[in-house]
Amino acid sequence: MTSTPVLPSRTEVAIVGAGPTGLALAVTLAEAGVDFVLLDRQAEGANTSRAAVVHARTLEVFDELDPSGALSAGLVARGIPVSRFRIRDGARPLAAVDFDGLPTAHPYALMVPQYETEAVLLSRLRALGGDVHRPREVTSVTQDADGVTLTTAAGETLHAAYAVGADGMHSTVRAAAGIGFTGSAYDESFVLADVVMDWAPGPSEVSLAFGAAGLTVIAPLPGNGNGGVGGGGGAGRRYRIVATVAEAPPSPDLAFVRALLAQRLRGEARVHDLVWSSRFRIHHRVADRYRAGRLLLAGDAAHVHSPAGGQGMNTGIQDGYALGRALADGDLDAYEARRRPVAQRVVALTDRMTRVATARGLTRRALRNTLLPVLARIPAFRNRLARELAELDYR
Incomplete structure (x- = not known):
């Protein structure tokens, strides 16, 4: 099932954007019996796989959405716990943060491509009788005292009591709401690549x-060494690479990725194939508000930040769940009060991680590399960082 041809004329909640945030919100509303319409401008399967980790708190949310445990189990079966x-300076280990002692039913980071997370959420949504209306691009959003009117590129209209922007950094809903998006961009560009390679530390850690x-950042992904587009051979296993580069090419090729990893990992990696790659720029921003009247924001429409901790999709899914509960309970004022401070905290953490990792000058790097191993020997420091990455303190 790839589209729903008839768009209803009215609903209680219109959700713009069917990525992980919008899907989590839709599942939450479906579970609560709240009428909604979920729209997305892309055809099914036309997404790229930018996010690759699901943290413990997000898996706890999946368990709250499906107390049988089938939702989280279905995702875990598709990934690598x-x-x-581990934090390194090139190939030299500096610190390790372990998740296996965390107070949760999911003491690990689950490495799984974003499209798998979306597929599991979509399957749950369909089991509850919901679906996505696609491809439908929302081009206009207006609100008055009685509700919100959304217009699509095809001229269709949808009237709703509330509209939620889960439509990413360049949110149409946020623009219509007139909500500022305070922050700035990093100077560097980022390379994102899925590769097949042999890597000395292996698939037991994220580095x-x-x-x-x-x-x-080097993280294992499910799948073995086939299906690449460059080197051939079928050896190795899949890894996700995220790297800052002064100015990356628009489409990083196999030769570029090989040279980058040879320089940075000092012979630890042997890249066989390039499966997929992209270049992008990262901002660190938080919306000034999460609500303007009947318009609300969640996910990347409300916050964007460095991928250093792998928290973007996770924070968005948790936004969707919290907003769904707030809509079901009639307590919308609590949504921003709970979730915007979380976004500010995540943005601050990932910004610090990025700036420490990209420290300029020999003196600063030497100080960093001296202090970090000392701090890592302190259990309270390791536990605090593990909880922050897993987002368990954001319950």
């Missing part, structure tokens, strides 16, 4: 590698 986050040229 990883219990260690954040510092270096004079910038930060590099």
Whole structure:
């Protein structure tokens, strides 16, 4: 089922954007019996796989949405649970953060492509009788005292009591609401690539590698060494690479990724294939408000930040769940009060991680590399960082 041809004329909640945030919101409303319409401008399956980690708190949300545990179990079966986050300077280990002691039913980071997370949420939504109206691009959003009117590119109109912008950084709903998006962009561009490679530490950890040229994140993904577009051979396994680059090419190719990893990982990686790649720029911004009358924001429409901690999609899914409960309970004022401070905290943490990782100058890097191993020997520091990454303190 790839589209729903007839758009209803009215609903209680119109959700713009059927990524993980919009899907989580829709599932929450469906569970609560609140009428909604979920719209997305893309055809099904036309998404890219930018996010690749699901943290413990998000899996707890899945369990709250489906107390049988089937929702979280279905996602775990598609991914790789990883219990260690390691910080390096190139190939040199500096600190390790372990998740396996966390007070949760999911003491790990689940490495799984975003499209798998979306597929599990969409399957749950359909089991509850809901679906996505696509491809439908919302081009106009207006509100008055009685409700919100949304108009699509095809000229269709939908009237709703409330409209939610889960439509990303360039949100149509946020623009219509006149809500500011305070923050700025990082100077560097980011390379995102899924590769097939042999890597000395292997698939048991996620690594954040510092270096004079910038930060590099290496994370295992499900799948073996086939289906690539470049080198052939079928050896190795899949990994997700995220790296800051002064000015990356529009479409990083196999040669570019190989050279980047050879420079930064000092011989630890042997890249066989390039499965997929992209270049993007990252901002660190938080919406000035999460609500303007009958218009509300969630996910990347409300906050964007560095991918250093892998928290963007997770924070968005948790937004969707919290907003769904607030709409079902008639307590919308509590939504911004609970979720905007979380976004500010996540943005601050990931910004600090990015700036520490990309520290300029030999003195600053030497100080960083001296202090971090000392701090990592303090249990309270390790536990605090593990809880922050897992988002367990955001319950």
